[in-house]
Amino acid sequence: MKKTILIASMLLGFVSAVSAQTMSSSPALYQAFGEKAGLVKLMDDFVPRLQADPRLAEAFKKANVDNLKSQLVNQICQVSGGPCEYKGPDMKVAHSNMDITKTDFNALVEVLQKSMDAQGIAFSSQNQLLAKLAPMHRDVITVK
Ligand code: HEM
Secondary structure, three states: OHHHHHHHHHHHHOOOOOOHHHOOOOOHHHHHOOHHHHHHHHHHHHHHHHHHOOOOHHHHOOOOHHHHHHHHHHHHHHHOOOOOOOOOOOHHHHOOOOOOOHHHHHHHHHHHHHHHHHOOOOHHHHHHHHHHHHHHHHHHOOOO
16 A cells, blocks of 8 residues: 555656657567557456446446557557557547546556556566556546
């Protein structure tokens, strides 16, 4: 729990003017996640966890699960340096009118960490991915 709070606050304090989607990456991180097949497995685990989490269930109960999984696979593939292009809406548009708070964001990060742990992703790789997702908090959190 302490580890999660520390990482979540580090994420929210992450200062970067560069969007995570435009950051360049070597494919090493993509490989550490088991490439496309590993990301599909991770999202197959992560999305049901979101829907089962009492803090997030309401937000995700009507989600189009197949679309969400495949968009996340492509997005994480791209930000981790893989050969994919995320073609979905930008994070601001995708999360507009959802009233997402910092607490919601931190809860999602915590669930993602649990899912990465369950998939046996190395801690350093987990942190590298989280550092790339962190700047998105500016577009995802709509309730300040
Ligand atoms: C770094 C954090 C996040 C990332 C990278 C992310 C990424 C995405 C992506 C790629 C989509 C699919 C967009 C589309 O195809 O329309 C999406 C949709 C969505 N996200 Fe997020 N998201 C993040 C945080 C959150 C948080 C904190 C919440 C709420 C607690 C949230 C709730 C949703 C919901 C409800 C949808 C729509 C699902 C559907 O109706 O199919 N997201 N997100």
